[in-house]
Amino acid sequence: MSVKSPTLLTVDSRLSRIRFSKRVFLPRIIGTLLCSLFIASVLVTKTTPFWVWVLLFLNVFVWPYLAYYLSTRSADPMRFERGNLLVDVVNGGFWIGMMGLNVLPSVIIIAMVGMNSMAGGGIRLFIQCVSLQLLIAALVAGLNAHRIDLVTTPTQLYACLPMLLVYPMALGYVTYVTATKLAEHKRRLMLMSTHDGMTNVYNRHHWEQLLHNEYEICRHIDEPSTLALIDIDHFKTINDSFGHNVGDEAILFLTEELRNGLRATDVIGRFGGDEFAVILPEARATDAVEIINRIRTRLAAKRLTQTPKLGIRISVGVAEYRPTMNHYHDWLKAADIALYMAKNKGRGRTEVA
Numbered sequence: 001m002s003v004k005s006p007t008l009l010t011v012d013s014r015l016s017r018i019r020f021s022k023r024v025f026l027p028r029i030i031g032t033l034l035c036s037l038f039i040a041s042v043l044v045t046k047t048t049p050f051w052v053w054v055l056l057f058l059n060v061f062v063w064p065y066l067a068y069y070l071s072t073r074s075a076d077p078m079r080f081e082r083g084n085l086l087v088d089v090v091n092g093g094f095w096i097g098m099m100g101l102n103v104l105p106s107v108i109i110i111a112m113v114g115m116n117s118m119a120g121g122g123i124r125l126f127i128q129c130v131s132l133q134l135l136i137a138a139l140v141a142g143l144n145a146h147r148i149d150l151v152t153t154p155t156q157l158y159a160c161l162p163m164l165l166v167y168p169m170a171l172g173y174v175t176y177v178t179a180t181k182l183a184e185h186k187r188r189l190m191l192m193s194t195h196d197g198m199t200n201v202y203n204r205h206h207w208e209q210l211l212h213n214e215y216e217i218c219r220h221i222d223e224p225s226t227l228a229l230i231d232i233d234h235f236k237t238i239n240d241s242f243g244h245n246v247g248d249e250a251i252l253f254l255t256e257e258l259r260n261g262l263r264a265t266d267v268i269g270r271f272g273g274d275e276f277a278v279i280l281p282e283a284r285a286t287d288a289v290e291i292i293n294r295i296r297t298r299l300a301a302k303r304l305t306q307t308p309k310l311g312i313r314i315s316v317g318v319a320e321y322r323p324t325m326n327h328y329h330d331w332l333k334a335a336d337i338a339l340y341m342a343k344n345k346g347r348g349r350t351e352v353a
Helices: 008-043 050-061 063-072 077-098 103-143 154-194 204-220 235-242 244-261 285-301 328-344
Strands: 225-232 267-272 275-281 314-320 350-352
Touching: 008 050, 008 063, 008 077, 008 103, 008 154, 050 063, 050 077, 063 077, 077 103, 103 154, 204 225, 204 267, 204 275, 204 328, 225 235, 225 244, 225 285, 225 328, 235 244, 244 267, 244 275, 244 285, 275 285, 285 314, 285 350, 314 328, 328 350
Parallel strands: 314 350
Antiparallel strands: 225 275, 225 314, 267 275
């Protein structure tokens, strides 16, 4: 039986789930610690067995760390945290019952569990958790009917204040950190989906979308715009003779020169392999040729670090937008034809459609 190796995606997913356990860890510690203040303020007014105090101690000082330890070492930390949440629900219901349904502390526990369950699984999980907690609270209170006392004393009210003040702040902080990381993750995914991984210029799919946009602008606004397709001459020979490392260096050299030599408004894309494409908005074909020739001159003066005797030559096809073009594909085809003309005429030159 074959065993699949972990991929970057699965490793990243695993790390994300562990980070989720870390985010839950802080609110659980703060929540259980602050809850213990008002729970203890109620229990001291009743005849409370020693084992109940031991359970309270374990709930506050052992359970959060145990939950975190088990969660981070499970195969699916996020699913395991669902189970931990159910333990929190059971614990909360137990303490509500042991407090004799004291109103304010009970409502705070229900609200805290409600926030956590709503954040962890939406309305459905919220209803399940609150229902389970109320059921356990009723069972425990029923077994200790003599302890029922709904009235909250001033001392117990004051003991509730730290929870009312600190826990929402802590939860808000965790939510802020989570939202910030999600925004950064979204930005990285957007970058990966629109940019070429090697050169960090636009990939072909996104670049063609930008070309389509430029084509639509040209159709509605009487302004020039030019497209250039660029190809490294004899790139296959470079790869075959000197290896892919040298070929990659040639691509990166060309990318650097394009960035340095083009205008800030020009849009660079990699079509794949050694072929690049550039949109030059508000530029005539003659302007594009002048810019490309400057880049060609600088490239000719450079030498690859791994093969100092080897320079980089490029062939370029240039096409200016024409109103007769019915689709942006026609524009792209015109530049492609011009590129093949440059290759057929001996390479190392620029041809205009």
